[in-house]
Amino acid sequence: MSSHNNSPLNPLPPVVAALALLIVGIEAVFQLGARAGFFGPEAVGWRLEAVQRYAFSSDIFDWMLSNGRWPAEHVIRLLSYAFIHVSFTQALFAGVMVLALGKMVGEVFSQVAVLAVFVVGAVIGALAYGVLVQTPIPLIGAFPGAYALIGAFTYLxxxxxxxxxxxxxxxxxxxxxxMGIQLVFGLLFGSQPDWVADLGGFVSGFVLSIFVCPGGWRRMRDRMRHR
Known part of the structure; x- marks a missing residue:
């Protein structure tokens, strides 16, 4: 007989909660800063300053590739862009996606594996954006990392x-x-190149799951042997 004290719901993995809180928390600071006088007049421009310093830029990435120089202040953009959003709505939606998908993936993966999927997905998404897209539009938002979690969920x-x-x-x-929804929105309102980063995040999340899912690599190895 099961105990009545056992919760019917699995607890939210702390690493997932931390990621969502970081995403929404940074946006909350921007929102408060935009309110006149809350943090002082200089706080109004915090979002723009964050985009300039931490967003992923294809132009800066091309410069690093061409010159073979990788200063830390620019390398960090491969991940830091994921915690900057254009609006509260975008940040909230990204946070909800991370919470929902992170919880489902975290029921099977370790916390370290969930974090690795998000981080690697964000980095690979930025690299895909930098290599495949030539645009002055900076890449911001947690969606490539969230799509990596979709890739992990798809693998499961x-x-x-x-x-x-x-x-x-x-x-x-x-x-x-x-992807179909993004295509429809692109046809109706104009295409945005960030879908390349989202797709890169998804592919990396799926592939990485082969190695970090409990027993995943063994299953893949056995499957290939049988072929």
Whole structure:
């Protein structure tokens, strides 16, 4: 008989809560700073200053590649951009995605693995943006990291469908739907190049999950041996 003291809900992994709080917390500081007199008049421009100092820039990335120089103040942009957003709505949506997907992935992955998926996804998303997109528009927002968590969730679903003997391509329905939504919005309101970073985050999250999912690499190795 199960104990009545056991919670029917799995606790939220602390690393997921920390990521979401960091995303929303930074945005809250920007919002408060924009209110006249709360932190002083200089606080009004904090968001713009943060974009200039911490957003990922394809131009700066090209300069580093061309000159073979990698100053820390610019290398950090590969990750720091993920914690800056254009508005409270964008930050809230990104935070909710990280919470929801991080919780689902965190029920299987270790906390270190969840953090690795988010961080690597954000970095790979920025690299994809820098290599494949030539635009002066800076990359900001946690969505490449969130899409990496979607990639990890897709991998878990892919494994589950395989165990049930069902069609594993169904696992990619979510990313297909999200990319389709972005395509529709692009056709209606103009395309934004940040979808390249989102897709890069998704692919890296899926691939990394093979190595960080408990037993994931063993399953892949056995599968390849049977072939």
């Amino acid at each position: 679903l892919w494994l589950r469908l395989g165990q049930l003997g069902e069609r594993q391509t169904r696992a990619f329905s979510l990313i297909g739907f999200l």
